Each structure stands twice: as C-alpha cells, then as structure tokens.
Amino acid sequence: MMKLTKIKIIHFGKLSNLTFSLPSKEIDVFFGENEAGKSTTVAFIKQILFGFYLRSNKAPFFEEYEPLVAVSPMGGSLFFELGGSEFELERLWTKGDKSKKGTLTVKKDGHIVPESLFFDNIQNIDGSFYADSFIFNQDTLAQIMKLTENDLVEQIYYLGAAKSTEFLSLRDKFDKEAGTLFKKLGKKPEVNQLLNKRTDELADLSQKQVEFSDYKVLEDDLNKQRTEYLKVQSEYKENNEKLIAAKDLEQKLASYKKYQALKKEFKEVNFSEKDFDLCQSLVVERKNLLASLEESNSQLKSLQESDFDQKQAEKLLLERSSFVEWKNQLENKKYELDKKKKQREQLVALYPFLKKLEQLDANELQRATQKISSKGNSNKSQFMPWIIGLVVMGAFSWMISPILTLLLFILVGYLGIKEAKRKASIREDKANLASFVNKYGFDPNKQNFNLVIEKLNQLKEIELDINNFRSDIENLQSKLQNYTVNLGRYLQQSLSLEDVNEALNNLELTLRQQNVLVANKASLIANIESLKNKLEVINNQINDFFLNAKVKTWDEYLKLREAYFINQEQENRLNALSENFKEDQEKLHEILLDENKWQQEIADLKKQNHQLEVDLTKLNQNTAEIKVKMENFANSDEIERQKQEIETTNTQLNTATSKYLAYVLASQIITRALDIASGERLPKMLVASQEYFTLLTNGNYQAINFGKTIKVTDRNSKKIEIKYLSRATKEQLYFALKLSFAKQIQDEINLPILIDDSFVNFDHGRTENIMKLLEQLSQENQIIIFTARKALADALTKHVLTFER
Structure with missing residues (x-):
C-alpha cells in the first residue's frame, strides 16, 4: 500500500510554512473550523x-491556489512510503515561470530519481482520474445532485470507466454537432443548404451550355x-530588331572616331610606380632619422652626473619590509595587551576576592581553607530536647519518687553544661570564619574552593601574558x-616614526629616477650610433633608385611621375572607348568606307x-x-467556372457530410467503449457496492x-427508482459505487482516499455507518478525512491533526 506519511506546505493559498506528519496506522483525520484550510489541503x-494548471484547464476542484500574499515559491512536498522506501514529491512554481504545472522533483530515499519511478506505480494516471476516483467532497456531491435522471444513471453506470464524465460530455458534444450539420426536414443546417445550392447550380449550367x-x-x-x-507581329519584331541594331552601331560609330583621333596623340x-613608392618611403624615413639624430644629441647634452649614494639607498629600502613588519607587530602587541587588561578587569569584577588573593600562594590558601572548612558545628542543639523532656519528667515524678526527681535534675544540669560549651564553640568558629572572609575575601563554606584556585591561576596567567606583551x-x-x-642620518633630516613612510617613498622615487638617468644615457649613445649607420645605408639606396630612373634629384623624379600619370589617363580613355565597340570593330571600319x-x-x-504597325492596328480592331x-x-470559361462551382459545392457537401457521419460514429463509438469498460468492471463492483x-x-x-435505469431493492424486495430516494440516500449510493471502484483497482493504483466534509447531509445513524465502512476499508487503503465536526474527528482516531486559524 502506498501511504502518505508527511505533508509539507511552503506557500499554497492561505497556508504557509505548515507541516503535518501522518504516522497513524488508523484513519488520518484533520480537524478545523470553516475557512481553516481543509479544502485547501485537499x-x-x-x-x-x-x-x-494555473489559469488554465479549470476543473471543479479549485485549481487556482496562488498564495494570498506576494510570497514565493508556491507549492511544497508530499512524502510517501512504498515498498520500504520513501518517495518525496516536491513541486514549486515562482513568478515568471512559464510552466503551468510547476517544476516537479522526485526523490527516492533522499536521491533525485526520474518521475516515472514513482508514477509507474500508479499507472501514470492524471489529476482528473484521481479526483473522480479518490476524492469525496461537496463539489462532487453537488454535481451529482444537479444532474437529470438520465445523466445520473449514466454517471453511476459508467463510473467504472476511467474519465467517464469527460467521455460522456464529449459524446453529448458530438451529438449536438451532428444536429447542427443535418436535419431530415431542416433548412438552416449546413448539409441541407448545400443540397439546395447544388440543385440551383445544375439548372444554371444547362442554360449556359x-x-x-x-x-x-x-x-x-x-x-x-x-x-x-501573330504572323504580322513576327515580321514586325524581326524588322524592329534590325532597326535597333542599326541605331546601336550608330552610337558606337561616334566612339570609334574619338578612339582613332586620341590614338594618334x-x-x-x-x-616604375613600384620603384617610386619604395624610393618615397626611403626619403620619408631619411627625414625622420635626421630628426631623431638631432633630438638624441640634444638629450645627451642635457644629462648630468649625480653624487647620489645608490647602495646605501637600496639597503635602507630593502629594510623597509622589516620596518613595516615591526610596526604591524607593535600594533598587534598593543591590541593584545589591551585585550589582556580587559580580561583581567572582567575577571576581577566577576570575582572580587581575587584582589586579595593575587599575591598569595595556592598551597597556603588551601591550608587556611581546610582549617576553616573542617570546623563546622550545627546550629541545631542536640541537648535541648533531652533537657526539656527531663524537666517535664521531673515535674511529674516529684510526687512518685523524690530521689528519681533529684537524679533527673542532676542529669539536666550535666546536659546544660554541655549545651553551654557547644554554643561557646559555635561563637568561636563564627569569629574565625569572619576573620578568614575579611582576609581572603570569600566564604569557604559558600564558595567552591576549586573554582577559587582555578580563577586565581587564570589571573596569574593573564598577568604573565601582560608582562610578556x-x-x-x-x-x-x-x-x-x-x-x-x-x-x-642618510637623508640629513630629523624624522619621527610617522614621517618614515613618506621619506621612504621619496627615497624610492629618487633611486628610480637615478636608475632611469643612467640607463637613458647609455641608450642615447647606442641610439646615435645606430641612426648614423641607418642614414648611410638609406642614402645609398636612394641614389640607386635615381640612377635607374635616369634622374639626379627628387624633384626631377616627381616631374617624371606626373608625366607618367598623364600618360596613364590617356591609355585608360583609349581602353574605355574600345570597350564600347570591341565586338563590332570590323563592321565600323566598313561603315567608315x-x-x-x-x-x-x-x-x-x-x-x-x-507599315507593319498600321497592319497590326487594323488586326487589333477586328479582334475587338x-x-x-x-x-x-x-463561353467555355463560364461553363467551366460553373462546373467548378458545382465541384466546390460537391466538395463542401462531402466534407460536411463526412463531418456529420464522423460525429454520429464518434458518439456511437464512445457509447460502445463505455459499455465495454463498465461491463468488465461492473460485475466486480456490484458485489462490493451492494455490500457497502x-x-x-x-x-x-x-x-x-442496473438496466435502462438504475433501481435499488429495499428490505421488502421492492425495486425503487433513484428519483424517489432522498438526497442523503443518493449520496450513500454514490459513496458505495465510488468506494467499490477504488477497492477494485487497489492492486494497481492504491492512493490515499480524501474525504472533505462529505457527511453534512448524513444524520447520526448514517454517519456511524459510513465510519464503520471507512474503518473496514482503511485496512488496505489509506483514508484521510477532513472535517469541521469535532465529535466525528475524536470518534475516528486518537491522533487528530488540527488546523489553527
């Protein structure tokens, strides 16, 4: 049996942060007043x-349960016990989550597992099947009372079929749709209209033929x-193409004449444009090298030698980390010292006697304490009861025996002396204790000596730490x-501890500048030599380019380049003109002759x-x-169009007729399927349902x-139709059938049966009967009852789970 063991609600409707454990082996009962949250928990x-299924797929079981306040997430967990393992089903939904169902996580014994590992155990049923088969509440019963007699018969008859309610609604929908498509004597239904339309279209076609x-x-x-x-048009096209080709040659002839004149000039x-670009880059590079050489010589003259003691500066800077470490250690030690002083003050404040014991040896204190602690006398007298008793006896024995009385009074005197010595000893002990307390600051009879020694040693350890710090x-x-x-001394100035960090920063900057100065000087000398070598190489390369171009200076080279560009422009114009007549050059040469x-x-x-245009115009007029x-x-187009309209009407008629037949057939198939489904389960349900x-x-x-209608047989063997039963008896009949169905499928689907205040129409006797039946069923099915009736809850179980409002 699959058993629900715990309900953990995070946020759901009006309920938040609520957990129920269901350990009872009996019926689990939830008690709460109206609006306490019973139906919300179901x-x-x-x-x-x-x-x-937020905002979609509405069902009769209150699907919309978003939290009443703006909290997140919505949902919680259910814990099931199955086959020695614990399954946890956690489903959560947050704002912005596009999922309507929420996110489900299934765990088995604390480990996440696929959903199928759980739902295969319940044959992968859906929420509607669970509600139809395992949930009893006023909504379910109210729906039954709203049904007509025929609907009620079908609801009960088909209860054995899964999703029977949805199938019955679907069957009725198919019947209704079929009625909107065709009626035997109707005019408005679609099939009737299409039949009339096709008759009119056939008559119209006969006239057009x-x-x-x-x-x-x-x-x-x-x-x-x-x-x-078409013949004249072909001649016109051929002649027009010749005329267009002639006009094209006429345009190309002008370009051909320009080409011949330009070619002579x-x-x-x-x-070489490539050599010129290389030479130009060398000229620019030479100019830049000369500028860099001049600048480097100027910088070299500006550098000065310095008498800066670099080794001593580096040594002081290397010790800087030690200085910082000492400074940090000093701050830490001061902090620890202050902390130890505060510990000492707190310890002395809690134990004031430590002020007097601070300089005292622990052994000496122990000996003094033992002396005081060993002398303890009880304040209660051991002799006074005897004295009083002997005096009373002496008073009564005076009349009987004077001698006995005398002996009794002698004994009373002896005991009196003993009592006086005891009181003197007590006074002496109190005086010694007062002296001890005054000297050492604590009462050994009230203060634990081990605690005193422990705190004294603790104080001495703190004092030792303070001295070390x-x-x-x-x-x-x-x-x-x-x-x-x-x-x-090195900086030749007076420094305080606070000035050291800034002085070291300045010294580090000075050292860095000195290093840069030395490096720059060496770099400048090497750079000047390198620049001179590069200039010599570049000058030689430039002279080689001048020699190849047959010029002597850079200005002559520029003029040669300008003449080259003019030449290129002329050549481009010749090429452009030749492109216009390249394929017709021979024809153009003949034309010029x-x-x-x-x-x-x-x-x-x-x-x-x-002339051809005139002929075409005349033919167009005749055609018009x-x-x-x-x-x-x-014409044939209209006849064809009319035939197409008739074909379209036939297609629409076939489609509408197919839909009509499909609706009729679907309705018959659903009815037959429900008959088969119920027929298989009904015999098995009858025995249990009649018993219940x-x-x-x-x-x-x-x-x-069961027949065309459902009837029940009373104790007098009289058959009675359902419509003559009371409301409560109808509900009992529905309870019996629904519980027998849950009992029948328990070998494959054994989920908790939820009953939410479904006994409101039952009198005391009926309520006791349903309680007996539920106790019988709870041996193999988990039953959870939600009720606002305290007496019913107490009668069902000792472990009532209560909702607090």
Whole structure:
C-alpha cells in the first residue's frame, strides 16, 4: 500500500510554512473550523501530485491556489512510503515561470530519481482520474445532485470507466454537432443548404451550355484573326530588331572616331610606380632619422652626473619590509595587551576576592581553607530536647519518687553544661570564619574552593601574558627608533616614526629616477650610433633608385611621375572607348568606307516598320469587334467556372457530410467503449457496492439493479427508482459505487482516499455507518478525512491533526 506519511506546505493559498506528519496506522483525520484550510489541503495534495494548471484547464476542484500574499515559491512536498522506501514529491512554481504545472522533483530515499519511478506505480494516471476516483467532497456531491435522471444513471453506470464524465460530455458534444450539420426536414443546417445550392447550380449550367454553340462560331473567326496577327507581329519584331541594331552601331560609330583621333596623340613614358613608392618611403624615413639624430644629441647634452649614494639607498629600502613588519607587530602587541587588561578587569569584577588573593600562594590558601572548612558545628542543639523532656519528667515524678526527681535534675544540669560549651564553640568558629572572609575575601563554606584556585591561576596567567606583551612592545619600539635614526642620518633630516613612510617613498622615487638617468644615457649613445649607420645605408639606396630612373634629384623624379600619370589617363580613355565597340570593330571600319550607303539602309528599315504597325492596328480592331459580339454568349470559361462551382459545392457537401457521419460514429463509438469498460468492471463492483450500500443504509436496501435505469431493492424486495430516494440516500449510493471502484483497482493504483466534509447531509445513524465502512476499508487503503465536526474527528482516531486559524 502506498501511504502518505508527511505533508509539507511552503506557500499554497492561505497556508504557509505548515507541516503535518501522518504516522497513524488508523484513519488520518484533520480537524478545523470553516475557512481553516481543509479544502485547501485537499487541493494541495492533488496539485502536488498532478500539477497546478494555473489559469488554465479549470476543473471543479479549485485549481487556482496562488498564495494570498506576494510570497514565493508556491507549492511544497508530499512524502510517501512504498515498498520500504520513501518517495518525496516536491513541486514549486515562482513568478515568471512559464510552466503551468510547476517544476516537479522526485526523490527516492533522499536521491533525485526520474518521475516515472514513482508514477509507474500508479499507472501514470492524471489529476482528473484521481479526483473522480479518490476524492469525496461537496463539489462532487453537488454535481451529482444537479444532474437529470438520465445523466445520473449514466454517471453511476459508467463510473467504472476511467474519465467517464469527460467521455460522456464529449459524446453529448458530438451529438449536438451532428444536429447542427443535418436535419431530415431542416433548412438552416449546413448539409441541407448545400443540397439546395447544388440543385440551383445544375439548372444554371444547362442554360449556359445552349448559349455556348453560338459562341463557338465567333470563336473560330477570332482564332483566324489571331493567327494573322501573330504572323504580322513576327515580321514586325524581326524588322524592329534590325532597326535597333542599326541605331546601336550608330552610337558606337561616334566612339570609334574619338578612339582613332586620341590614338594618334598617345606617347609612351618609361616609369616604375613600384620603384617610386619604395624610393618615397626611403626619403620619408631619411627625414625622420635626421630628426631623431638631432633630438638624441640634444638629450645627451642635457644629462648630468649625480653624487647620489645608490647602495646605501637600496639597503635602507630593502629594510623597509622589516620596518613595516615591526610596526604591524607593535600594533598587534598593543591590541593584545589591551585585550589582556580587559580580561583581567572582567575577571576581577566577576570575582572580587581575587584582589586579595593575587599575591598569595595556592598551597597556603588551601591550608587556611581546610582549617576553616573542617570546623563546622550545627546550629541545631542536640541537648535541648533531652533537657526539656527531663524537666517535664521531673515535674511529674516529684510526687512518685523524690530521689528519681533529684537524679533527673542532676542529669539536666550535666546536659546544660554541655549545651553551654557547644554554643561557646559555635561563637568561636563564627569569629574565625569572619576573620578568614575579611582576609581572603570569600566564604569557604559558600564558595567552591576549586573554582577559587582555578580563577586565581587564570589571573596569574593573564598577568604573565601582560608582562610578556610589555617586554615585546619595548623591544619593537627600540627597533623602530633605530631604523628611524639611521634613515634620518642618510637623508640629513630629523624624522619621527610617522614621517618614515613618506621619506621612504621619496627615497624610492629618487633611486628610480637615478636608475632611469643612467640607463637613458647609455641608450642615447647606442641610439646615435645606430641612426648614423641607418642614414648611410638609406642614402645609398636612394641614389640607386635615381640612377635607374635616369634622374639626379627628387624633384626631377616627381616631374617624371606626373608625366607618367598623364600618360596613364590617356591609355585608360583609349581602353574605355574600345570597350564600347570591341565586338563590332570590323563592321565600323566598313561603315567608315561608305557611310552614306549605311544611312540609306537605316531609312528603309524605318519605312517598313511603320507599315507593319498600321497592319497590326487594323488586326487589333477586328479582334475587338469579335470579342464584343462574344460577350453576349456564355463561353467555355463560364461553363467551366460553373462546373467548378458545382465541384466546390460537391466538395463542401462531402466534407460536411463526412463531418456529420464522423460525429454520429464518434458518439456511437464512445457509447460502445463505455459499455465495454463498465461491463468488465461492473460485475466486480456490484458485489462490493451492494455490500457497502446495505451497510450504509442499515440494511434498508439490499441490492442495486442496473438496466435502462438504475433501481435499488429495499428490505421488502421492492425495486425503487433513484428519483424517489432522498438526497442523503443518493449520496450513500454514490459513496458505495465510488468506494467499490477504488477497492477494485487497489492492486494497481492504491492512493490515499480524501474525504472533505462529505457527511453534512448524513444524520447520526448514517454517519456511524459510513465510519464503520471507512474503518473496514482503511485496512488496505489509506483514508484521510477532513472535517469541521469535532465529535466525528475524536470518534475516528486518537491522533487528530488540527488546523489553527
């Protein structure tokens, strides 16, 4: 049996930070007044198992349970015991989470496992199946009371089928949809309208086919005109292409003439642009080297030698880390010293007697304490009761025996002397104790001696630490002072401890500057020599370029480059012009030999082109006249269009008819499937449900009869229809059937049965009957009851879980 052992609510509806443990082997009962959170807890169990479905997939079981205040996350955990293992199902949802169901984490014995490891044990049912089969509340019963007689019969009959309620609703929906598509004598349904539309369209097609015969004669004349038009159009196109080609050659002829004139003016220039760019970069580099050489010589003259003692400065800077360490140690020692002083003050404040014992030896204190502690006399007299008793006896024995009386009074005197000595000893002990307390500051009879010794030793350890810290501080102060004096002598100035850090920073800066000065001087000397060598190499390279270009100076080289660019521009223009007529160069050469003949050929092409345009216009007019005549008759396009409309109507009719038949068939299939599902489970449910119904009704009803309607048999063997039963008896019947179904599937699905205040319509007798039935079922099924009736909760179990409002 799968058992729910713990409910942990983080935030859910009005409930927050709430945990319930369900260790009882009996029926688990939750008690709470109205609005305390009972129904919220029922919804919590269902939604942690199967999802929150926020703002979607509404069901009759209060799906919307976002926390009443703006807190996060929503959800919590359920703990189940199954097969010796513990499963934890944690489902959480936070603002911004697009998931409607929340995020589920399944753990087995503390380790995260796949969800299937849990849900395979309950056949992967959904929330609706769980609510239909395992949850009893007023919403469930209210739905039953709202149903018509036929609906109620179906609800109970098909209870054995999973999701029977949804299937029945779906079947009714299919029946309704079928009715909107076709009615035998209807006019508005879609199939009826399409049948009428197709009849009208067939009549219209017959009329258009008669007109089509006259249309065909005109169509033949139109085709002849079109054939002639295409022939003339082809001639016009061919002639027009020749005219366009002639105009194109006319434009290219102008470019060809310019090309011939420019070619006569073109001159070659011997110039290498690559060599010029290399030479130019060398000239720029030479200029930069000369500037750098001049600047380096100037910097070298400005550098001065210094008498700075570099080794001593480096030594002082190396000792800087030690100085900082001493300073930090000094601060730490002072801090520890202050802490020890405060510890001493606190210890003496808590134990004032330590002021008098500070200089005392522990052994001496122990001996003095033992003397005082060993002398303890009781304040209670050991002799006074005897004295009083003997006096009383003497007073009574005087009349009987004077001698006995005398002996008694002698004994009383002896005891009196003993009592007086005891009191004197007590006074002496008190005086000695007062002297001890005055001297040592504590009462050994009230103060634990071991604690006194412990605190005294603790005080001495603190004093020893204080002396050590003071010695360390003096040593560190001496080291710091010596370093400060040495640094002041080197810098030739008086320094305090606070000035040392700034003085060392200045000294470090001076040392760095001196190092840079020495390095810069050596670098400048090497750089000047390198610059001179580079200048010599570059001058030689520049002269080689001048020699190759046959110039003597850089200015002559620039003029040669300018002449080269002019030459390049002319060459580019020649290339551009030649691109315009490259493929027609031979034809253009022939035209130039007899240009007048070529102009006459162009004029003839234009005249032919005009005549062909006139012929095309006349053919277009003839075609238009035939088309006007054809518009008065139905053509093949209209007939084809009409046929297409009829085909479209047929398609729509087939689609609508298919939908109608599909709805009818689906309704019949659902009804047959529910018959089969219930028929398999009903015989098994009948035995248990009749037993439960008989128990719940105190034997008033002996059997449940299923047929076209459901009837029950009373104790007089009379069959009674459901509509004549009371509301409470109908609820008992539904309880019996639903509980028998849960009992039947327990070998595959054994989840907790949740009952939420479902006995409000039951009288005392009916309530006792349902309690007996639930106690019987709880042996194999976990049953959890949520009730606002305290007496019912106490009667069901000793371990009532209470909601606090």
